[in-house]
Amino acid sequence: MFDVGLEARERAITIAVVRKGTDPEVVREHMDELGLLLDTAGADVVASLYQERDKPDVASAIGKGKVEEVKALVEEHDVQMVVFDDDLSPTQTRNLEEELKVKVLDRSGVILDIFASRARTIEARTQVELAQMEYMLPRLTRMWTHLSKQFGGIGTKGPGETQIETDRRILRNRIQRLREKLDDIEVNRAVQRKGRESIPRFALIGYTNAGKSSLMHALTKAEIHIEDRLFATLDTTVRAIDLPNGKHVLLSDTVGFIRKLPPQLVASFRSTLSETLEADVLIHVADVSHRHVKDHVAIVEEMIASLGVHDTPVILVFNKIDAVEDRHLLDDIGMEYPGCVFISATRSINLGRLLADMQAVLESLSVQRTLRIPYDRMKDVSTVYDELEVLERLDGDESVTLIVKVPSDKLLLFSNTYAPYIQNNTSTNVH
Ligand SMILES: Nc1nc2c(ncn2[C@@H]2O[C@H](COP(=O)(O)OP(=O)(O)OP(=O)(O)O)[C@@H](O)[C@H]2O)c(=O)[nH]1
Ligand SMILES: [Mg+2]
Incomplete structure (x- = not known):
């Protein structure tokens, strides 16, 4: 498995390039989130800056003048990497690394790194590796030394070929093999699902850290990983629970979403997400104590639609009400999202109401x-x-x-x- 290169507690500068007139509050939220991602990956943000432009500079995203400014900051704070909130082109990355003399990453690179270090099952590891390979393919110039080390010289420089072309071929072959492996895993999953076809399926979905796994634990007592970190869960867990009428149903917990999730990851995580995509009812969990909960709800709704889920009924659950002091906020949310359920997974508040709603939705189906x-x-x-x-x-x-x-x-x-x-x-x- 690849490691994009983040090691424990590195120091980073974060940069956002935004359109002129972007609400500074929005920029701050994106940067805070990037900071959390870096924290999860094992780095501290020592400086954060943003630049307003009509569009990013083709060569360096931020333009010559700003590059100089960043270079000074890099030296001043002795940082090991500069991280951009939006995707960089391979050319931009290369140019910036040449100028700044430190590692340059984008948000996708950081997310991929987190996934890589957290993936435990064969399925998750295969999916992450595939996503990383696809992310790297166009960025090979920076990676080739790393790559040839990784593959122990298989297919090293052949006659008339450059190292990069050879590495590209290695990568493409590896991508092909990973895809085949994932196809096999998917077939297995489909077989498992077949045996459960007659049992109604609920799937927990939501923004990362919303409390999906906590809710899964509260409802099923399943021993699953819960952590106040982004992307604690990368696999799918399925457990049976009984609704108040005694009906047996299945509940699944899976990987969370985040804004700007790398498309390579979404594509390669399809088999993990298949449990969600084929569920009869979705339980969308949102962290109501988060300042930007409404954005999170919208992002998850977009993700689900982009994965082709349109007609599945959704129960919208606002979790962590115990952490909200302002009751007006809950009233406001209740008005905006009629039919939603307010709960606390960790304090077991209102879970009976959620179960009753699950039963009602199922019956209406x-x-x-x-x-x-x-x-x-x-x-x-x-x-x-x-x-x-x-x-x-x-x-x-x-x-x-x-x-x-x-x-x-x-x-x-x-x-x-x-x-x-x-x-x-x-x-x-x-x-
Ligand atoms: N105050 C409060 N904290 C909660 C509640 N539910 C979950 N949390 C906390 O929120 C954090 C994230 O919980 P998880 O259950 O791991 O969240 P998740 O949605 O599964 O997150 P990922 O797997 O990372 O996508 C943990 O620190 C939980 O203890 C709640 O009802 N109230
Ligand atoms: Mg989880």
């Missing part, structure tokens, strides 16, 4: 069907009782008529399983 099963197939009657909620039963002369509730997403499976017994009735939503 169900449709009613009528089955008529002849007496000589009584075995199937008991299967129906095992698999579905029976609302009514009529014992006739030759057959049993059952009115059952079918979760809408299980209709296809239901129809295939019980085709000979299904009576013509129009589907009605059961509330």
